[in-house]
Amino acid sequence: MFCPKCGSMLKIKREKNKKYFSCSCGYTKRDIGDVQLKEEMKQENKAVDVVDGQDEPLPLTDAECPKCGHGRAYYWLVQTRAGDEADTKFFRCEQCKHTWREND
Ligand SMILES: [Zn+2]
Numbered sequence: 001m002f003c004p005k006c007g008s009m010l011k012i013k014r015e016k017n018k019k020y021f022s023c024s025c026g027y028t029k030r031d032i033g034d035v036q037l038k039e040e041m042k043q044e045n046k047a048v049d050v051v052d053g054q055d056e057p058l059p060l061t062d063a064e065c066p067k068c069g070h071g072r073a074y075y076w077l078v079q080t081r082a083g084d085e086a087d088t089k090f091f092r093c094e095q096c097k098h099t100w101r102e103n104d
């Protein structure tokens with residue numbers, strides 16, 4: 001790992017629980033701790049991400065399945081990242097389990 005500013009080799013330093021790269025020119029890169037954090041979060045997500053395939057009790061509504069034409073579907077709302085957009089409604093056909101978005 002080399003310094004992007006001056007090109008010399010970075011040293012690993014410790015500060016409390018965090019490790020970070022430091023250069024004699026004053027440049028510091030604090031990515032070491034962040035990388036560890038991200039990997040821990042990834043593992044947590046893996047453990048939680050078993051929702052699909054589970055029979056969660058979703059509410060039923062009148063919606064026509066675009067695949068089989070069945071008139072009842074489970075629905076749930078997903079919040080979009082863009083703050084000005086409304087929630088996106090998802091449907092899953094009661095009969096064939098086909099899943100689609102309301103605005104498609
Ligand atoms: Zn440097």
Ligand SMILES: [Zn+2]
Nearest residue numbers: 065068093096
């Ligand atoms: Zn269907």
